[in-house]
Amino acid sequence: MRPWIFNCREVTRLVSESLDRELPLYQRIGIRLHLSMCRFCSRYRKQLLFIKEAIARCDEKNCSEEIFEPLSDEVRERMKQALAHSGDSNFTE
Amino acid sequence: MNTFTKEGSAPKLDPARWVDRYGDALYAFAMIRLRDRAAAEDVVQETFVSALHSMQNFRGHSSEKTWLTAILKHKILDYFRQKGREGKQQNLETTQDNIRSLFDEKGHWREGPSKWNTNPRVFFEQKEFMKVLYDCIGELTKRVGKAFVLREMDGLSTEEICKVLNITADNCWVMLYRARTLLRQCLEMNWFEGSSDGAA
Numbered sequence: 001m002r003p004w005i006f007n008c009r010e011v012t013r014l015v016s017e018s019l020d021r022e023l024p025l026y027q028r029i030g031i032r033l034h035l036s037m038c039r040f041c042s043r044y045r046k047q048l049l050f051i052k053e054a055i056a057r058c059d060e061k062n063c064s065e066e067i068f069e070p071l072s073d074e075v076r077e078r079m080k081q082a083l084a085h086s087g088d089s090n091f092t093e
Numbered sequence: 094m095n096t097f098t099k100e101g102s103a104p105k106l107d108p109a110r111w112v113d114r115y116g117d118a119l120y121a122f123a124m125i126r127l128r129d130r131a132a133a134e135d136v137v138q139e140t141f142v143s144a145l146h147s148m149q150n151f152r153g154h155s156s157e158k159t160w161l162t163a164i165l166k167h168k169i170l171d172y173f174r175q176k177g178r179e180g181k182q183q184n185l186e187t188t189q190d191n192i193r194s195l196f197d198e199k200g201h202w203r204e205g206p207s208k209w210n211t212n213p214r215v216f217f218e219q220k221e222f223m224k225v226l227y228d229c230i231g232e233l234t235k236r237v238g239k240a241f242v243l244r245e246m247d248g249l250s251t252e253e254i255c256k257v258l259n260i261t262a263d264n265c266w267v268m269l270y271r272a273r274t275l276l277r278q279c280l281e282m283n284w285f286e287g288s289s290d291g292a293a
Contacts, residue, residue, distance in 0.1 A: 007200025016270040020244070020251050040205030047277050050211055051226070055245050058223050066220055067227050068124050070117040071134075079112045079138050086142045090108060 004030035229279035
């Protein structure tokens with residue numbers, strides 16, 4: 001029995017899981033072994049890390065604002081009305 | 094106008110300007126996670142009203158925007174918990190087939206990932222790239238997409254995600270795996286293989 005030998009489907013699953021929790025040693029060794037011999041799975045892993053970083057970077061600068069259209073005037077008004085009528089003395093215009 | 098100050102040095106709260114100053118940003122924040130215009134508008138409005146009622150809790154340790162965003166995050170989690178209780182199983186089977194078809198019977202790639210050109214030019218065109226990325230995230234089915242944004246954007250641990258979405262840890266890992274794999278594929282098809290210097 002060689003529990004540290006994995007195929008690509010198994011390795012992609014393990015690579016993803018390694019981002020969420022610590023894997024047991026034999027799985028970590030098995031992944032490393034497989035990655036050293038498989039360029040596809042190596043790319044998969046690198047690309048997952050790339051996506052992770054792209055999201056992390058963008059979130060900091062909150063560039064999502066430019067992706068979605070701004071709130072319409074009606075919606076803005078509606079929200080302002082909701083605030084004004086929420087019956088809270090904190091809000092005065 | 095009522096403003097709160099702490100020794101005059103901490104950020105002040107200015108509710109009359111919240112909608113104009115932060116409405117769009119909070120809406121975008123909600124839209125990425127909820128993918129539903131009406132739900133996003135509702136949750137942003139609830140955030141403003143809720144914030145108004147808890148202004149006395151603002152300690153001035155963060156900016157006004159950060160404070161409002163924190164309230165919004167909680168509202169979004171409440172929304173997800175609510176949906177989790179409604180227990181709709183959406184499209185989980187489809188994603189399973191999509192993943193399985195990537196590999197042959199022996200578990201080898203049918204068509205392996207191509208090489209991505211990730212040199213700084215990708216970040217130079219950041220806005221276009223992020224649009225494609227966010228569109229691809231939007232393509233993920235609601236269920237696996239939720240787990241993904243909670244993990245990658247909000248930094249929740251697996252345990253926390255399980256509680257919010259009312260799923261087991263195993264389900265969570267599987268969903269994240271599917272989300273990442275499908276996202277990778279979507280990005281490859283729509284960005285890296287589109288441009289001439291995208292694939293090597």
